[in-house]
Structures are given as structure tokens and as C-alpha cells.
Amino acid sequence: MPLAFYEEGRADxxxxxxxxxxxxxxxxxxxxxxRIERDPDGVAAGSAYQLSDIELASRLSFFLWSSIPDDALxxxxxxxxxxxxxxxxxxxxxxxxDPRADTLTTNFADQWLYLxxxxxxxxxxxxxxxxxxxxxxxxRQETQMLFDSIVREDRNVIDLLQADYTFLNERLAGHYGIxxxxxxxxxxxxxxxxxxxxxxxxxxxxxxxTSYATRTSPVLRGKWxxxxxxxxxxxxxxxxxxxxxxxxPGVAARSMRDRMEQHRANPVCxxxxxxxxxAGLSMENFDAIGRWRDRADDWSPIDATGSIPGGGRFDxxxxxxxxxxxxxxxxxxxxxxxxxxxxLGRGLDHHDGPAVRHILRDxxxxxxxxxxxxxxxxxxTPFQMRRSQP
Numbered sequence: 001m002p003l004a005f006y007e008e009g010r011a012d013x014x015x016x017x018x019x020x021x022x023x024x025x026x027x028x029x030x031x032x033x034x035r036i037e038r039d040p041d042g043v044a045a046g047s048a049y050q051l052s053d054i055e056l057a058s059r060l061s062f063f064l065w066s067s068i069p070d071d072a073l074x075x076x077x078x079x080x081x082x083x084x085x086x087x088x089x090x091x092x093x094x095x096x097x098d099p100r101a102d103t104l105t106t107n108f109a110d111q112w113l114y115l116x117x118x119x120x121x122x123x124x125x126x127x128x129x130x131x132x133x134x135x136x137x138x139x140r141q142e143t144q145m146l147f148d149s150i151v152r153e154d155r156n157v158i159d160l161l162q163a164d165y166t167f168l169n170e171r172l173a174g175h176y177g178i179x180x181x182x183x184x185x186x187x188x189x190x191x192x193x194x195x196x197x198x199x200x201x202x203x204x205x206x207x208x209x210t211s212y213a214t215r216t217s218p219v220l221r222g223k224w225x226x227x228x229x230x231x232x233x234x235x236x237x238x239x240x241x242x243x244x245x246x247x248x249p250g251v252a253a254r255s256m257r258d259r260m261e262q263h264r265a266n267p268v269c270x271x272x273x274x275x276x277x278x279a280g281l282s283m284e285n286f287d288a289i290g291r292w293r294d295r296a297d298d299w300s301p302i303d304a305t306g307s308i309p310g311g312g313r314f315d316x317x318x319x320x321x322x323x324x325x326x327x328x329x330x331x332x333x334x335x336x337x338x339x340x341x342x343x344l345g346r347g348l349d350h351h352d353g354p355a356v357r358h359i360l361r362d363x364x365x366x367x368x369x370x371x372x373x374x375x376x377x378x379x380x381t382p383f384q385m386r387r388s389q390p
């Protein structure tokens with residue numbers, strides 16, 4: 001195909017015109033832009049079949065490296081050894097230990113945790129003059145480094161919620177009110193047991209992307225918790241739902257809790273907001289750029305009581321964290337579903353449920369280590385098989 005485009009361009013111009021047209025055709029070709037898995041000849045439409053070793057090697061490499069397989073992986077695939085349990089497990093651990101596995105952080109974690117939305121976050125600088133691009137970058141790096149530490153140290157993924165450490169530089173430490181950190185370089189910092197900064201729930205990145213430019217949003221924060229931590233995404237809002245009323249100029253603002261209760265008085269909004277709002281309100285001690293506060297904009301004490309589906313009432317982000325940790329299989333199951341979706345490049349359906357449950361059971365026996373979840377995904381039926389086009 002490139003030669004035909006070259007000849008067409010060469011006929012209308014010169015050698016360089018032919019090369020240019022051939023390169024344009026190559027760079028815009030779907031086979032160059034996308035990784036295409038083709039059904040083999042002779043497979044009945046809509047039937048399930050096992051991937052070849054070469055296809056499995058490609059799927060594994062793109063999952064963990066976002067790139068093509070290396071020679072060691074291809075050699076075992078071409079020799080038909082890749083489906084050997086010990087061989088496959090060895091390659092999984094080798095690929096995870098390679099620096100190229102950083103793409104799990106920059107691609108998967110950024111997508112799962114909405115870190116990419118930081119690029120377009122625009123807090124109102126009149127209300128939040130401390131926010132700038134240096135803080136934006138520090139927010140993202142802190143969360144990426146925490147996730148990367150879970151991968152590199154093969155830790156229990158529950159530590160994403162309860163880690164007793166984080167990564168800070170002077171700019172971010174000052175924003176959090178943590179003393180004794182100097183310089184632009186990030187370093188690992190141990191956190192006291194009562195610190196609100198433990199785990200993802202205390203990260204400025206998460207708190208900023210789940211806020212509006214001028215205020216916090218219990219709705220966005222509650223939706224983020226339901227969708228990304230509990231695996232219970234609420235349905236999309238119905239059309240023509242009125243926005244939360246903003247206070248008029250010169251009129252004292254009511255508390256966020258009071259305003260949300262008025263919003264829930266609308267029967268159209270009530271069903272979903274009864275699930276989202278209590279979780280989001282438990283994070284009200286953090287403002288729209290993640291600073292800790294004890295009082296709201298009107299200087300009234302913040303009421304951060306909340307709840308999550310299936311759990312009792314609690315107070316503040318510490319209570320929210322404890323409620324999530326009380327049922328670790330829910331969080332780990334949600335993360336596993338997100339990671340399996342990323343690995344397959346497609347959404348999951350009810351047919352994938354047994355595989356997810358099997359991965360969770362095996363991972364629980366290994367203390368929910370990150371590598372055990374990845375290995376469970378790689379050994380699963382959805383990863384090693386695919387269904388032909390109907």
C-alpha cells in the first residue's frame with residue numbers, strides 16, 4: 001500500500017512528493033494507529049476461541065508496557081511455551097519490574113483516578129490565589145508516585161486508601177501544612193496515624209478534579225467515590241435538571257449541607273443524590289483545592305458526617321476511609337474491574353463476573369498484592385480468549 005501511494009505522489013510531483021504521500025498514508029492508517037486483533041480463518045461468527053501465543057504476548061505487553069513485546073517474550077511465544085503457568089508468571093513479574101511498566105501509572109492510574117482532568121482544572125484565582133501550575137503538577141506527581149510505589153513494591157492495593165506515607169516537595173507540603181520539607185525534589189514522607197492525608201482521599205489531585213472552580217462539590221466527590229472506589233456508578237442525570245442554586249450577591253450563603261438538602265427536595269434528583277451526597281459531604285473539610293479547613297466560607301463549623309451504601313454513618317474523611325476499609329473486597333473488586341477493562345480494551349459485562357470473582361479469591365490469599373491481581377487478570381479466561389465478530 002505505501003508503494004502505491006508513493007507512485008501516485010511521484011506521478012503528480014517529484015520523489016519527495018511521493019515519499020510524503022506514502023508517509024501520510026502510513027501514519028493515518030488504522031493499522032498504524034490502533035492495535036487490531038483479527039479473527040482467524042475458519043472461526044464461526046460469535047464463537048469464543050483461544051488467542052495464539054503470539055497474540056497473548058502482544059496483549060500482555062500492551063497491558064503492562066503499552067508497547068510491543070520484547071525479544072524474550074516473543075521467543076517463548078514463538079516456541080509455544082507462553083501458556084506454561086510458571087513461564088507466564090515469570091514474564092508477568094519481569095515486565096512489572098521493568099521501567100516500561102511506568103505506563104501503568106501514566107495511563108491506567110491517570111485514567112482511573114481522573115488525574116488527566118487536572119490539566120483542565122481551573123480554580124478561581126480570586127478565591128484561590130495560591131493555585132498555580134506548580135501546584136497542579138505537584139498534585140499529579142504525588143498521586144502518581146503513590147500508585148507507582150504500590151506497583152514497584154508489590155504492596156497490598158488497600159494501601160492506596162490507607163498508606164502511612166506520601167510523596168511531597170516543599171510546595172506541596174506547604175499547601176498541606178506539613179512542616180520540615182524543603183526543596184523542589186519529591187521525597188517519601190511518613191504520615192502520623194491521625195493525618196487526613198493518608199491515601200488517595202487526602203490527595204489534592206482528587207479533591208481538585210472533584211470540585212468546581214469556585215467551590216467544593218459533594219456531588220462530584222460522591223460520584224467519584226461511588227464509581228471509582230465502590231464500583232457503583234450512578235446513572236446519568238435526567239435532562240433539564242436545575243443546577244444547585246448559588247447565593248445571590250450580598251446574601252449570606254447557607255451551608256453546603258443545607259443547599260444539598262434543598263436540591264434533593266426535587267423528586268427527580270433525590271434518588272441518585274441520596275447515594276452520592278452523603279459520601280461527598282464527608283470530605284467537606286477539604287476545600288476546592290484540597291486545603292484542610294474546619295469552617296466553611298461563612299465561618300460556620302463544617303458538618304462532615306456522611307455515609308456510603310451498605311455502611312453506617314461516620315464523621316469526616318477518617319470515617320469514610322474506615323468505612324471503605326471495613327469491606328476491602330469492594331474496593332479491590334472495583335480496582336480489579338477497572339484494571340481488567342484497561343487490559344482488555346473493552347467494557348466488562350455480566351459474562352466477566354465469574355473471572356473477576358476468581359481473581360479476587362486468589363488475590364485475597366496473597367494479601368491483595370498488586371502482582372497477584374495482575375497475574376490473575378493475565379491467567380483469566382477473558383484475557384486469554386476472545387469472541388469472534390458476529
